Amino acid sequence: MNQQRVVHPIEEESFRRLRARVDTSYLAPLTRAVVERVVHSAADPAYVTDLVCDEPTLAAAHGALHTGAPVVADVEMVAAGITRRTAVCRLKEAVSGPGLTRSAHAARLAYEQVGPGAIWVIGCAPTALEELLLLDAAPALVIGLPVGFVGAVESKAALRESGLPSVSNISEKGGSAVAAAALNALLYHPYDPPHHQLAKENA
Structure with a gap:
């Protein structure tokens, strides 16, 4: 999971041009990683001010x-865009009913x-997000x-009003590609386990 990722030259050049156009240097490391990858996925610098992130x-x-938290995607397009991790997506088995969309039922399933502690990635269906807020799912991140x-x-x-740990945006924009990109930013960002950090401090 922590194997060094090989970045294609086209991606390197794309990020170089992104940073030449938009200043993200003031952002905290993980926030910058998420914002830049979302901007890159949509070629839309407006996400710099549209996204709502919190570094802690x-x-x-x-x-x-x-450390192994399961990942849930609302639709197959989101799941397909997530690299280095298989995401749970139950949309194919879900059914709609009175007052319940397939996406909402898929969130229940x-x-x-997965139970509590999962990371939920919702890029398509507002009703999936609405259902998640009703589930008392105690997510690690939405x-x-x-x-x-x-x-x-x-x-x-x-x-945002729920107080759940989240990444969101203010406008109508969004979608499968940007939701997957936000998750991929966290996957790609180097991880230093706490016991490694402690060992470095005591060295």
């Missing part, structure tokens, strides 16, 4: 992710499978970046 929250989620003109802004605002 990201640090805790980064540790949880690298996923929670029954990457809530659903896209759309109906329910997306409201569900992301509700996520």
Whole structure:
């Protein structure tokens, strides 16, 4: 999991151009990693001010992710975009019903499978995010970046108001690619286990 990632020259050049256009140097390390990868995935510098991140929250989620916390995706497109980790996605088995969308049912099924402490990556369905907020799921992190003109802004605002550890954005923008990119940023960022840090301090 912590094997050094080989970065393609095209990606290196893309990030060089991104940083030449937008100053992200003032951001804390994990926040910068998430913001830059989201901007890169969408070629949209406006995400620099649209995203809502918190460095201590990201640090805790980064540790949880690298010590085995399960990852849940709301749709297959999000799951397909996540590298280095298999994500749980139960949408294929979910059904809709009165007052319940397939995406909301899939969130219920996923929670029954993974329990508390998971990292949830929602990039498509506001109703999946709304259902998650009702589940008392005690997540390690919710990457809530659903896209759309109906329910997306409201569900992301509700996520922020819930007090759950989260990454979200203010506008209608979002989508599978940017949600997966936010998770990948945490996967790619180097992880130094606490016992390694302690050993360095005592050396």
